[in-house]
Amino acid sequence: MELNKRQTEILEIVKLDGPITGEQIAERLKLARATIRPDLAILTMAGFLDARPRVGYFYSGKKPTQSVSDGMIGMKVGDFQSIPVVVNENVSVYDAICQMFLEDVGTLFVVDKSSCLSGVLSRKDLLRTSIGTTELEKLPVHVIMTRMPNITYCKKQDTLIHAAKKMMDKQIDSLPVIVEKSKGLEVVGRITKTNITAAFLSLAEEHEL
């Protein structure tokens, strides 16, 4: 729910000088008491102001936050993304697993000679390979990685909702955040279900839950 200019002014007055009566507020705004009556009713009903008989209006402490809808649409991939961890196509599966532990990530992105996205390696891919193969040091990751065009990705300016939908639809735990270049896709970030969980909590915090 958005407040209009007069309601915002009233809220400011009450914040600074409350408790204050409706008459006093009207006087400060050089308006009639009857004029601001609907505004006071709206501010009280919406929970921004409390009213006590013979005391006046005072500020409830509730901030005129954005609506959830606005809040969620405003959440962009770029604001929640993590740093991507990339490895070269010719790195061994063994080294990729070590890299995954060193960086403590669940997904590695694989890049080609021109540093463009060519594959994705999940913990699941690496675990599957590690129990099926003995010579992990000799097997290059490009043999087992998920390749383009089967990689689902997103862009910084996408909404988190959009990224979350993609992960759920494809049943994957993370997406590379990319920028399209003439030579291919440059990896600039990583969005995971951990980022979505952080966003979920930040929605809760915004509403002081």
Add this chain to the structure above:
Amino acid sequence: MELNKRQTEILEIVKLDGPITGEQIAERLKLARATIRPDLAILTMAGFLDARPRVGYFYSGKKPTQSVSDGMIGMKVGDFQSIPVVVNENVSVYDAICQMFLEDVGTLFVVDKSSCLSGVLSRKDLLRTSIGTTELEKLPVHVIMTRMPNITYCKKQDTLIHAAKKMMDKQIDSLPVIVEKSKGLEVVGRITKTNITAAFLSLAEEHEL
């Protein structure tokens, strides 16, 4: 924002018979036009009603949904949890990995003889072991699992916010949902960051984003 009884009545009238003028609504409620003026202002400002000059009020289609706060607090672990996958303490690491792929989960819960929670196995634990050990068929999971009391868990009636906070604080991807019994903790569910992502999307859907 919660509507009072009169506002709910007005909303119902406009839903059924809109477009309808303020005078007509007042007549239906046997009230003066002036009495319902603040209610109409609130309903219009909050976006439930639209008003068109010389036509009257009509229903905008927006439902008086719960506030986000109420919506998020109402989300309980029990409403979003997945089915837990459990293995016995003496199962081999190799069999546990196979079970993880078969069930397509990221975490296995380990139970003792009396079917109570004794450990947790993540994909990360299994991957670490699989590259460090050759005889995965001979190594029982109880050697490598995270043990009680180092297991973070939650209950059905906990809020999802609470569960999400625990996962973020402990940097883990899932929690067992348990019931306390005299013999120990019975595992009845599994909460993951995928469940939180689903909840995030359901919030978005509720608000038609």
